[in-house]
Amino acid sequence: MANVLVMTDTVACLPRDLADQSGIVIVPAAHITYDGNTYTEGVDISAKEAYDIIKKDPDSFATAAIAPGFLLEEFRKLATDHRSILFITISSALSAVAQSASVAAETLSQESPETRIRVVDSKTCAGAEGLIALAMTRAAVNGMDLDQLADLALEMRKKTGGVLMLDTLGYTYRTGRMTKSQALEAAKLKIKPINRMSDEGVMEYVDMVHKRSDGFKKMIEIVKNDATTDALHFMVSHADAPGAAQKLVDMLNKEFNCLSMVVSDYSPVMGYSTGPGAMFIGYHPELNL
Secondary structure, eight states: OOOEEEEGGGGGGGOHHHHHHHTTTEEOOEEEEEETTEOTTTTTTHHHHHHHHHOOOOGGGGEEEEHHHHHHHHHHHHHOOOSEEEEEETTTOOOOOHHHHHHHHHHHHHOOTTTTTEEEEEEHHHHHHHHHHHHHHHHHTTTOOHHHHHHHHHHHHOEEEEEEEOOOSSGGGTTTSSSSSHHHHHTTOEEEEEEEETTTEEEEEEESSSSHHHHHHHHHHHHHOOOOOEEEEEEESSSSOOOOOOOOHHHHHSSSSSEEEEEEOHHHHHHHHHHHHHHEEEEEEOOOO
């Protein structure tokens, strides 16, 4: 039994059963709103249901940021049974979760000085963030305390990579970087942009392809160039494209010494702007404990 509870947000794309098995607590990175209703990802709306809405009515699908008060209540609940909590969050360059969590953690420290919470900005997202959380649970089980785990997470994020390929540009107007008409026109070109997570925790453009198969090859090439070893843990997250994800997994298994492989849904909290069919590879080497 670990002395430190590890938690993360839904953007980490951890399957609920794996999180439960690993003892990881998952909180929403954002609430989903649609048709006058508010939903919590993975609780009262599945990824499949969310992507069906995105395909049908993307303009009505929205997300609402998680407030510090919400996270404070979550921390209070957890503090009844846990005195040390490590929260691995989505990159602060992509979301305000880390900031909100820090505010909530500071408030709780004043209410309950005996409870310690460390908030670590993963500087990444999706499967890469999820892999860091999983690695921290393994280290926690091996006896690391809260400060040791936080330091290890900071070191681990330097070795963790993430590569994203969009299947279409048709939803990118949701980011505000282009108008809807521009995005729909761009989608006709059938361009599939490939991006990687930078050291600063932002998505940076790398290349583009027209065929998904070529994109998979390019993603694998990026992993080979960026990783320091071919022995890697992987998490492949897909936006409602399980068949394509399995093809990518098969390719990764052929090209690398896969220490572990997790396949998961790409969080619709991000997928509403990347669009269905997006594919993310998260990876890192084994921990040296």
